[in-house]
Amino acid sequence: MSHLQAVTYHTVTAISSKQWIELECANNAYFSPKFLKAFEVSNPNINFKYIVVNQNSSAIALAIIQTIELSVDVILKNIKLANWLKKLAHSLFCNNSMKIMTNGNIFLSGEHGLYIKEEASKIKTLGTIAEAINNIAKHTKSLHAIVLKDFLKHSLKLTTHFENYGFTEMHVEPNLILELDTNWKTFDDYKKDLKSKYRVKVNKADSSSNSLTARLFTEEDFATYKEELQKLYENTIANANFNAQVLNLDTYIHLREIYHDDFIVKAYFLENKLVGFLSALANNNHLDAHFIGLNYNLNREHAIYPRILNDYVRIGLEKQVSHINFGRTASEIKTTIGAIPVDLTCYIKHKRPFMNRIIKFIIKRVKLKEFKQHHAFKTKKEATKAS
Structure with a gap:
């Protein structure tokens, strides 16, 4: 039986060239060491970590972790909540900033935080990554929330397994x-x-x-x-x-x-x-x-x-x-x-079980801001008529 092991690195340069070759992910810019290093060296206020999953000493997966601090007002700005729920959120966090650990790129929307090789056992590997993320959270002081961000619809059959590790599904604004x-x-x-x-x-x-x-x-x-x-x-x-x-x-x-x-x-x-x-x-x-x-x-x-x-x-x-x-x-x-x-889904949890139950309660009552969707292109019938 193959053994999976997660190793956490505190800088992208600590991941060896052998591991990058094994991962075979550098052809995607968002998972290349040069791209990740550009963000790391230019943004010292962000804490970067990288989880590499090895199977029998060969790298098969990569998860990108970024930890930042956000004000409660910024987080609540783009979601629809009843006033009493917003007041509850402010009181829970004493109207201060929140330290949030994210799996993904906080500057970009899309699936830019989790890479698993095609031949790897997806569910087992994802479970190993989830355990590693929870372990990092356990040893991160004053951490309020963990967010796994921006999964497309076709990924949900896999990522729904994050719920087995205490995460709650949360729909966010779509990509255009x-x-x-x-x-x-x-x-x-x-x-x-x-x-x-x-x-x-x-x-x-x-x-x-x-x-x-x-x-x-x-x-x-x-x-x-x-x-x-x-x-x-x-x-x-x-x-x-x-x-x-x-x-x-x-x-x-x-x-x-x-x-x-x-x-x-x-x-x-x-x-x-x-x-x-x-x-x-x-x-x-x-x-x-x-x-x-x-x-x-x-x-x-x-x-x-x-x-x-x-x-x-x-x-x-x-x-x-x-x-x-x-x-x-x-x-x-x-x-x-x-x-x-195009719909996107995130997963969120608090490291404390009691607070996590409150977060679940609030998320179920979140409504995304609506917008009018225009259909700009001619239908086939309209195009045929025009020609």
Whole structure:
């Protein structure tokens, strides 16, 4: 009978090259040592750990652990709860911050925290990881909660086993995904498949942003505009529904050095003043929108954000990817360019059994904020009629 053993490392560089070769996960950027190191070295306020599961001395799985502190207000900002339940949550945590340990990448939405080799016994390996996570939590002082984040629907038949280790299922806001039709070779091809009113919106975003000068940033530009990029980014996350942590944009410098043209930062200038930017990573035939930044005072007049969304589509077409992951903020406007919501599920627990029962009680009463979903593309019947 094969023996599984979990080993916890406190830095990604402690994982040996032999283990990375055995894992065979580095072709996915989010599980590559260089990507993980870029986040680790640039964000010292976050405590990083890595669990490697070995089977008969060979690495078969990796779990990424990040521990941060969040205010109770930030956590409650994006969920619908009765006022008395919000007051209860504040009283339980004395209106202070909470220390939260996360399996996943706190800066990105999606399955970026857990990797298990295809040939491994999934349930046994997941159980070994869950036990290791619980053991880390046991030895982490002042820890309030553990979150295993962002699992897609097809993963739930496996991840539901986390409930055997004290975790409670929690639905979170969906990712917004745009599938790119293989017939789209240009942005005009994409627009032709939009319904008339959405094509008008896309065209208006481009025409209203004509005053902007856009260019792709180089490594030298990162150094020149670092402080302005950071300010625009922090301005944007301050307006977001939920913000787990502020990313140090030094991370971008490292990612650019690693991924070159596959890590994209496009900047927007108005009369030589930086007023917005987008960032994205092309990874395994898909494009992931990372953080953006913009000047909200100028956004309405110059359509900075709608232009950013248009340009994500353009970049995806240029990179010839199969889909674009827009993340999970500003859901409604993203559906107007054709993105559709894809459900995500997290698992949560408190290290104390009594508190865990209260958390379960609260989670069952949580309602996600609703948004209007637009259906931007023509139906087959409409497309046939138009042609």
